[in-house]
Amino acid sequence: MSLARATGLILAKELRIELRSRALLSTTFVFVLLVLVLFSFTFDPTATEARRFGPGLLWLALLFAGSLMLQPTFVREQANDTLSALRMAPIEPFAVLLGKLAANAVYLFLVELILLPIFAGLYNLSILPVLGRLLLVMFLGTVGLATTGTVFSAVTAQARLRELLLPVLLLPILAPVLIGSSEATVGLFSDQPYLDTTWVVFLTAFDVVFLTAAWLFGEYLFEE
Amino acid sequence: MTPVHPQPSAGFSVQFEKIEKRFGMRLALRGVTLEIGPGEFVALVGANGSGKTTLLRIAALLMRPSGGKIKISGEGADILPAIRARCGMVSHATLLYDELTAQENLRFFARLYDLKQVEEVCAAALERAGLANRARDLVRTFSRGMRQRLSLARAMMTEPRLLLLDEPATGLDPEGQAWLGREAARLHKEGCTILMSTHGRNEVQSAVTRAVRLEAGLVAADSRDGTEMREILARSGPEA
Amino acid sequence: MAAKSKSNLASSVFWSLLTFACLALACYAALFVAPEEKTMGVIQRIFYFHVPSFWTAFLAIFTTTYGSVAYIATKKMKWDWIAVSAAELAAAFLTIGLVTGPIWAKPVWGVWWAWDARTTSTFVLWAMYVSYLLLRTLVDEPERRALLSAVVAIFSCIDVPLVYFSIWMYRTQHPQPVIGDGGYLDPRMGKVLLECWGALVALFLLLLRERYRLEKMRSEVDGLRMEVERRGL
Numbered sequence: 001m002s003l004a005r006a007t008g009l010i011l012a013k014e015l016r017i018e019l020r021s022r023a024l025l026s027t028t029f030v031f032v033l034l035v036l037v038l039f040s041f042t043f044d045p046t047a048t049e050a051r052r053f054g055p056g057l058l059w060l061a062l063l064f065a066g067s068l069m070l071q072p073t074f075v076r077e078q079a080n081d082t083l084s085a086l087r088m089a090p091i092e093p094f095a096v097l098l099g100k101l102a103a104n105a106v107y108l109f110l111v112e113l114i115l116l117p118i119f120a121g122l123y124n125l126s127i128l129p130v131l132g133r134l135l136l137v138m139f140l141g142t143v144g145l146a147t148t149g150t151v152f153s154a155v156t157a158q159a160r161l162r163e164l165l166l167p168v169l170l171l172p173i174l175a176p177v178l179i180g181s182s183e184a185t186v187g188l189f190s191d192q193p194y195l196d197t198t199w200v201v202f203l204t205a206f207d208v209v210f211l212t213a214a215w216l217f218g219e220y221l222f223e224e
Numbered sequence: 225m226t227p228v229h230p231q232p233s234a235g236f237s238v239q240f241e242k243i244e245k246r247f248g249m250r251l252a253l254r255g256v257t258l259e260i261g262p263g264e265f266v267a268l269v270g271a272n273g274s275g276k277t278t279l280l281r282i283a284a285l286l287m288r289p290s291g292g293k294i295k296i297s298g299e300g301a302d303i304l305p306a307i308r309a310r311c312g313m314v315s316h317a318t319l320l321y322d323e324l325t326a327q328e329n330l331r332f333f334a335r336l337y338d339l340k341q342v343e344e345v346c347a348a349a350l351e352r353a354g355l356a357n358r359a360r361d362l363v364r365t366f367s368r369g370m371r372q373r374l375s376l377a378r379a380m381m382t383e384p385r386l387l388l389l390d391e392p393a394t395g396l397d398p399e400g401q402a403w404l405g406r407e408a409a410r411l412h413k414e415g416c417t418i419l420m421s422t423h424g425r426n427e428v429q430s431a432v433t434r435a436v437r438l439e440a441g442l443v444a445a446d447s448r449d450g451t452e453m454r455e456i457l458a459r460s461g462p463e464a
Numbered sequence: 465m466a467a468k469s470k471s472n473l474a475s476s477v478f479w480s481l482l483t484f485a486c487l488a489l490a491c492y493a494a495l496f497v498a499p500e501e502k503t504m505g506v507i508q509r510i511f512y513f514h515v516p517s518f519w520t521a522f523l524a525i526f527t528t529t530y531g532s533v534a535y536i537a538t539k540k541m542k543w544d545w546i547a548v549s550a551a552e553l554a555a556a557f558l559t560i561g562l563v564t565g566p567i568w569a570k571p572v573w574g575v576w577w578a579w580d581a582r583t584t585s586t587f588v589l590w591a592m593y594v595s596y597l598l599l600r601t602l603v604d605e606p607e608r609r610a611l612l613s614a615v616v617a618i619f620s621c622i623d624v625p626l627v628y629f630s631i632w633m634y635r636t637q638h639p640q641p642v643i644g645d646g647g648y649l650d651p652r653m654g655k656v657l658l659e660c661w662g663a664l665v666a667l668f669l670l671l672l673r674e675r676y677r678l679e680k681m682r683s684e685v686d687g688l689r690m691e692v693e694r695r696g697l
Contacts, residue, residue: 001338013332017323081317084286088313089336090305151619155612159602168598169616172591173623176630183634198633206626213622217615220536224287248605249686251693290607 003098006091010099011106018107028069029111035061036115036122054123055185058115059178063145066108067167070149073100074157083222093219097150101214105146112138130188133195137188140203141181147210148173154221176206235262235417236298236310236386238283244291245278245441252278254441255292260419262298265412265431268421269456270438276421277315279438280388283419284313298385307386309337312379315390318371319378322364326355326374329363330381337382345381352407353377368395376404380411387411389420405430429457476674483663483670490663498656507571514564516661517557518586520668524554525593527672529621532614541683542676544610547617549675551596553668558590581635585628592620606683 018024039057043049077083086096116134120127127134152170156162184199238260245253253275260266268276281287282294285308301307313319320329330346339345350356353373363371372395379387389408393401409431412418422429435456437445447453494512531547534540565583566576577583596616603609 001336006336009332009335013321013324016328017321020323080322081315081319082321084281084284084313084315084317085319085333086336087286088284088308088311089333090309090338091336148619151615155599155616158608158612159599160604161602165595165599165602168595172588172595173619175588176623176626179630179634183637202626202630202633209622209626210619213619217536217618220611221615223611224281246607246690248607249690249693251690 001091003092003095006095007098007102010086010095011102014100014103015106018103024069024072025107025110028065028107029114031068032061032065032111032115033118035064036119040122050123051125051189052186054119054125055189056178056182058119059141059182059185062108062112062141063171063174063178064167065111066145066149067170068163069107070104070146070153070170071156071163071166073104073150073153075153075162078157087222093222094215096222097154097214097218101146101150104150105142108142108146109139112142125189130193130195133193134185134188136195137181137184137200137203140200140207141177143207144177144203144210145174147207147214151210151214151218151221154218158221177203180206234299234385235264235415236296236301236307237262237417238386238419239295239297240279240282240292241294242292243279243282243289243294245275245282245287246290252441253282253289256438256441256443257292258436258443258446260417262417263412263415265408265418265433266420267429267432267435267457268419268438269423269435270421270444273440274438275441276438277390280313280315280390280419280421283386284311284388296386300385309382310385311388312382312384312386313388313390314372314376314379314392316394318363318375320363320371320375323362325360325362326350326366327359329374330378333378334381339382349377349381352380354403369397369400372396373400373403376407380407383414384411385416387416387418389418391421391423393422432457472677479670479673483666486663486666490660493656493659497652499650499652507568510564510568512656512660513664514561514568515657516664517561517564519661520664521554521557521561521586521589523665523668524550524557524672525589525621525624528554528593528596528617532617532621535610535614536618539607541606541610542680544606544614545676545679545683546672547610547614548597548600549672549679551593551613551617552675553671555590555593555597556671557664557668558586558593561586562590581628581632585631588627588631589624592623596620606686 036057039061043053074083077086083096087093116127116138119125149166149170152166152173156166156169159165180199180203184196184203187194187196187199238258240256240258240260243253243256244251252273256275256279268279270276278287282289283296285294285296285304296307296311300310321332324332327346327350330349331342334342334345347356350359353376355370355374355377358366358370363374366374372392376392387408392404396404408418408420412431412433420432432453435445435447435453436443437456445451445456447456490512494509498509498512500506500508527550528547531543531545531550535543535547562583569578570576596613599616600609600613603612
């Protein structure tokens with residue numbers, strides 16, 4: 001069976017489970033919203049300040065939310081040992097990682113899509129003129145977050161104190177994504193909106209590098 | 225019902241050669257050498273901690289031994305995906321998704337195993353497990369016995385040539401155990417090799433052809449070497 | 465067994481003495497041989513250890529990554545012992561660098577922390593390797609621990625250039641008054657710098673060796689315990 005088909009099957013299964021309860025999605029959404037609102041209490045945003053700091057805060061909130069939301073990815077498979085069932089199936093081991101990674105990227109992107117208008121309203125930013133380019137930046141940043149987050153959640157699922165360990169492991173690794181995504185987003189909200197191609201290329205490189213690393217080393221995470 | 229695979233073939237044979245498995249400081253298996261021929265129905269008995277589950281997980285290719293070699297061979301067992309496709313396992317854990325319905329679970333695994341005529345196969349499996357009327361219910365709502373039955377149906381759906389059962393009778397009432405015994409016997413008759421770890425005498429052991437006892441990570445007795453199978457099975461309780 | 469441990473002890477003592485001699489010479493050179501810096505005065509001499517500690521940290525990071533890849537390839541525990549020993553040293557040398565920085569910065573430039581590209585990147589690196597060590601304390605089974613930390617170490621190493629580039633690029637777009645050594649380096653200073661680096665590398669190798677031996681001994685004790693268990697003594 002091809003990698004694409006196996007990944008598709010696992011992605012479909014993940015989405016079916018999550019969209020049924022929507023627990024993860026709704027909790028993540030509320031968390032990011034809370035963080036954004038709380039941040040607004042810590043400084044008094046004027047228009048220029050909001051445009052300067054807002055995107056960074058959004059991405060920071062997403063990173064925090066992500067490192068909490070990504071935790072159950074593999075812990076969920078421990079309850080009934082379904083991970084063993086997946087490992088026994090005649091599919092490429094990377095399909096499991098890729099399927100879950102894709103699912104996490106979809107969840108995060110969905111949360112971001114719902115959040116964007118609210119974020120724009122809170123910080124008084126106009127997103128419509130730059131919508132396409134903004135979605136591109138969000139997509140690239142989200143893929144980076146989902147890739148490293150899924151791999152590390154497979155690591156922490158096998159460790160103690162996993163709820164605390166995942167953010168501690170993940171956030172330093174994601175520093176480049178935070179910087180790249182925030183800077184690209186700030187560019188889009190400036191007086192003369194522009195898409196900073198350096199950061200777009202950088203974020204793409206981050207994604208490619210870590211997807212490759214996940215492909216090369218990911219299967220070792222499941223060995224017993 | 226049309227069979228999933230073109231021709232039923234002989235069961236796989238499994239060769240354990242001086243298998244060792246270490247978990248940190250603990251040595252769960254200390255050099256197990258065991259040869260299981262095609263079509264045998266082997267009962268693996270032993271006390272808790274004797275290494276039964278570990279040996280089964282190594283046979284399922286889920287666990288890599290720390291020492292020694294395992295070889296699974298037979299018709300169609302030339303490459304790893306081919307072996308995986310015809311190997312099934314039932315364990316203490318249900319290996320099922322609680323948040324999916326019985327039907328969705330079976331469909332998912334049927335597709336993952338690339339079975340043809342997915343709907344037919346799943347319907348037949350549910351029918352055999354007596355769960356056809358609960359097909360659209362979430363597995364979360366099932367009793368322990370129902371989950372075990374679904375778990376076995378899932379494993380048998382792919383018409384395995386090697387079936388690994390880890391204390392499958394746990395949580396089953398006598399009726400469930402009888403059903404399990406019948407299903408295992410049916411598969412055995414069709415030529416499947418079955419390795420089953422068991423705990424105490426129960427209905428499931430009726431079709432067993434060979435018994436092996438593990439003690440502290442080593443083979444202590446094998447009915448193939450002349451020890452009475454009955455005797456080995458009799459001493460298979462938890463305190464053995 | 466007794467003869468081996470005696471010769472081990474002898475070689476340990478020898479290499480320790482040699483390393484400390486190198487360090488002593490390096491300190492002497494940094495304090496007395498190197499010419500006094502024009503504007504910064506005596507405090508500038510910390511630079512001779514501040515900069516090489518970063519270079520040594522990179523050497524340690526390289527060693528950890530090498531050990532991690534080797535472990536995944538061979539599954540031999542000795543590579544895991546090398547990886548963890550080097551990771552601890554990476555964290556240690558990064559800490560030295562991060563602490564000597566403010567000590568130098570405060571009297572000279574008036575601020576404890578400059579948020580410049582290099583120090584910020586180093587801080588992120590420090591966080592990565594400290595979290596690697598934290599992970600290790602939270603996984604009990606040795607083989608599992610070795611495999612998981614190997615993957616984390618490899619991911620951390622891959623991230624290093626990405627971290628440096630992104631922070632450097634950010635600083636380029638948001639320039640700050642430059643703090644830290646300027647471009648020109650007096651050749652005598654350069655010579656002392658290299659001597660100090662040599663001493664730190666010697667220290668790194670000594671500590672790596674000792675830490676590796678400690679890890680190896682731990683594993684031997686576990687093996688002996690297992691043997692006792694096996695024989696039912």
